[in-house]
Amino acid sequence: MKRMPLIAGNWKMFKTVPEAVETATRLADACREIQNVEIMIAPAFVTLPLVAEAVKNTRVHLGAQNLYFEPEGAFTGEISADMLSTAGAEYVIIGHSERRHYFFETDEMICKKIKAAVTGGLKPILCIGETESLREQGKTFLTLDKQVSDGLQGLGPDEIKDLVLAYEPVWAIGTGKSADAAQVEEAHQYLRSLLEKQFSLDLAKTIRILYGGSVKPENINELMRITDVDGALVGGASLDVHTFTKIIKFDTQL
Numbered sequence: 001m002k003r004m005p006l007i008a009g010n011w012k013m014f015k016t017v018p019e020a021v022e023t024a025t026r027l028a029d030a031c032r033e034i035q036n037v038e039i040m041i042a043p044a045f046v047t048l049p050l051v052a053e054a055v056k057n058t059r060v061h062l063g064a065q066n067l068y069f070e071p072e073g074a075f076t077g078e079i080s081a082d083m084l085s086t087a088g089a090e091y092v093i094i095g096h097s098e099r100r101h102y103f104f105e106t107d108e109m110i111c112k113k114i115k116a117a118v119t120g121g122l123k124p125i126l127c128i129g130e131t132e133s134l135r136e137q138g139k140t141f142l143t144l145d146k147q148v149s150d151g152l153q154g155l156g157p158d159e160i161k162d163l164v165l166a167y168e169p170v171w172a173i174g175t176g177k178s179a180d181a182a183q184v185e186e187a188h189q190y191l192r193s194l195l196e197k198q199f200s201l202d203l204a205k206t207i208r209i210l211y212g213g214s215v216k217p218e219n220i221n222e223l224m225r226i227t228d229v230d231g232a233l234v235g236g237a238s239l240d241v242h243t244f245t246k247i248i249k250f251d252t253q254l
């Protein structure tokens with residue numbers, strides 16, 4: 001089963017509105033000729049409508065970095081799935097480790113967010129991954145198991161058909177220290193087996209599993225050679241058009 005690779009950039013809390021529009025415009029231009037790879041950027045909420053305009057009819061898809069699970073209401077400072085999709089987002093990153101760590105997001109909240117995204121017509125990118133201490137305690141698989149089963153609790157096959165999983169070992173995010181090929185391979189294989197157990201083999205074969213954590217032009221080829229790696233979620237290296245384009249063009253380097 002051939003899965004379309006997805007290279008997704010998480011811009012986090014970087015780039016003002018004009019900076020985001022300028023970077024997105026240059027990225028779309030640099031990626032004009034790219035086939036066979038889906039490209040996505042997730043800039044800050046306030047930039048979405050203008051960035052959507054800048055990447056309209058280009059190879060670049062748009063995502064958001066978070067949402068709130070209620071459809072609307074008195075939730076000061078939060079944002080709904082409908083607000084994101086009408087601002088131009090197609091994807092939404094959910095459960096990023098920074099959200100889990102700094103904003104105390106639990107698997108239960110994350111599950112509600114996934115449901116809200118699906119109901120609102122957004123494609124969720126569910127981030128999971130163990131901390132360094134959990135890995136050292138030999139609890140990597142246990143952690144992934146809990147994050148996947150609780151995060152996708154109660155969702156049916158139809159609801160997860162557009163889901164993307166992103167395996168992001170917390171110790172590899174923003175540290176410059178990527179997981180090695182063997183660690184990535186065993187985690188991705190394990191995640192696909194979890195999807196098979198929770199849903200079905202057919203569905204597990206179609207769901208894309210991205211790797212995230214210090215992805216750069218120097219390691220993307222090795223990562224993309226791993227059978228169950230279907231792309232990358234890129235933080236720091238997605239902020240610069242030249243660097244991000246090199247990552248996106250991995251296939252031409254293989």
Ligand code: PEP
Pocket residue numbers: 010168172173174175176212213214215233234235236237
């Ligand atoms: C991320 O924030 O999802 C990420 C993977 O960051 P970085 O690429 O900077 O490690």
